[in-house]
Amino acid sequence: MEGSTSQGTRRGGRGTFGARIAVIFGLQMLVVVIASLMTAYNVAPLGATLAIMLCSGALAWLAVSRAWAPIAALAKLLNGWDPDHPxxxxxxxxxxxxxxxxxxxxxxxxxxxxxxxxxxxxxxxxxxxxxxxxxxxxxxxxxxxxxxxxxxxxxxxxxxxxxxxxxxxxxxxxxxxxxxxxxxRESDQGLAEEDFIVNKVLRQEVDYARELIAGRPVELILDEPAAFALHASPRVFAVLCGQLIRHALQQTDQGTIVVTVMPGSVSVINPAVDSPEPGSRRHAAVDRHGFDLAIARRLSDRFQWPLELRALPGASRVASVRFPNPQPVEA
CATH class of the missing domain: 1.10.287 (Helix Hairpins)
Structure with missing residues (x-):
């Protein structure tokens, strides 16, 4: 108890920056007032009064600079701070x-x-x-x-x-x-970036997704009216598109799901479905695999690939991802 009390007293005796500045400027104002009164009552000449005021201002500036020195040193230390190597x-x-x-x-x-x-x-x-x-x-x-x-x-x-x-x-x-x-991962380190053709990666993801609908009255089609390349991580692209495809599969009981490659974008269109009744098996599947869409949103935000969801006439739903700076596919 005694040690903590002495420590608190020692810290309190140091004073805060604001208190020091207040004391400095309070003393300077007192000097100015005294010097002004001495001039007014002809106790000291005007030149001596001005010299006293200038000296008090210089001393106040030196005191403030000394009080500010720890803040400046800390700012200099933080200016070169490396979060990865603190x-x-x-x-x-x-x-x-x-x-x-x-x-x-x-x-x-x-x-x-x-x-x-x-x-x-x-x-x-x-x-x-x-x-x-x-x-x-x-x-x-x-x-x-x-x-x-x-x-x-x-x-x-x-x-x-x-x-x-x-x-x-x-x-x-x-x-x-x-x-x-x-x-x-906090950063993108560890994800190798390279030039890759999105169509090739999508074909593999569509093939993987077809394994998930074996025996179901659902058809998955890859439509490729365009082709383009990206300089990015093909793993991230595959995971993002795979999550969108899986989300569409979980939302579709029957019909055709179309994955379309357009210039600079990829879209997944699943047919209109009736709203499932609460508590049904279909409703549980829809709720669970909103999770796939949440992951896709986080990936699109993380890598700045805008994800857009919209409904077409007939209540068909479209999830499309736009990729900035697409590259042409060389022959």
Whole structure:
């Protein structure tokens, strides 16, 4: 108790920046008033009064500059601050040699904030590294095991149906893990960018999505009236378009879903459907896979690829993504 009291007294004795400035300018005003009265009552000549005022102003400026020096030093330190490599030792050293209570409070707050941000960065890197390995490894095992089961000749019809459900769920989980790993990164580091043709990536995503509608009265068509290339991460593009396609599949009981490639944009059109009754299996599927659309929105916002949702006549719905700076496809 005694130690904390003495510490609080010591901090309180330092004074705040505002209090110091008030004392400095209060003393200067007092000097000006006294000098003016001395001139008014012919106690001192006008030249001496002006000299006193100028000297008091210079002394006040020096005192304010000295009081402002810790703020300027802290601003200089923060101006060269690198969030990826925070200079915690420099911040601690800056706080150790300052006696201003306001600056000490700022440095303590910044030190705590920088420590938390550094901890968040470490947890982000650990999560993306561990999740990338620990989640993908079992998925790989499941895919290899399902492929081995598919080669079994004496597998029953029920077993084949169960195997297809396992494959579809594995594919969905794989896409979801990929989306989460992309969104969990604070920056785009680790995502290799390259020039790629969007049509080729879309064909692969459409083929993957067709596995999810096996046995359902739903048709998935890729319409390619145009072709263009992008300089970006093909993984991010594939995950974004895959989420939009899966969202359309979950919203469609029957009919034709059309994925269209236009100059600089990709759209997914699913046919009109009746609104599902609350509590039904269809309603649950619609609610759950609004989640795919939420992920697609976050990806489009993150990489600045505008996503637009609209309804066509007949209540058909269109989700389109526009890609700035599309590149022509060279022959």
């Amino acid at each position: 200079d915690m030792q420099g911040l601690e050293a800056e706080g150790g040699k300052r006696s201003n209570a306001d600056v000490s409070s700022l440095i303590r707050g910044l030190h705590g904030l920088a420590s938390r941000i550094e901890g968040f960065g470490d947890r982000e890197r650990n999560f993306t590294r561990d999740a990338s390995h620990e989640l993908r490894s079992p998925l790989t095992v499941i895919k290899m095991s399902s492929d081995m089961l598919a080669d079994e000749t004496d597998l029953s019809e029920f077993g084949h149906r169960s195997l297809e459900r396992i494959r579809r769920s594995t594919r969905e989980l794989e896409s979801l893990v990929e989306a989460f790993l992309i969104l969990s």
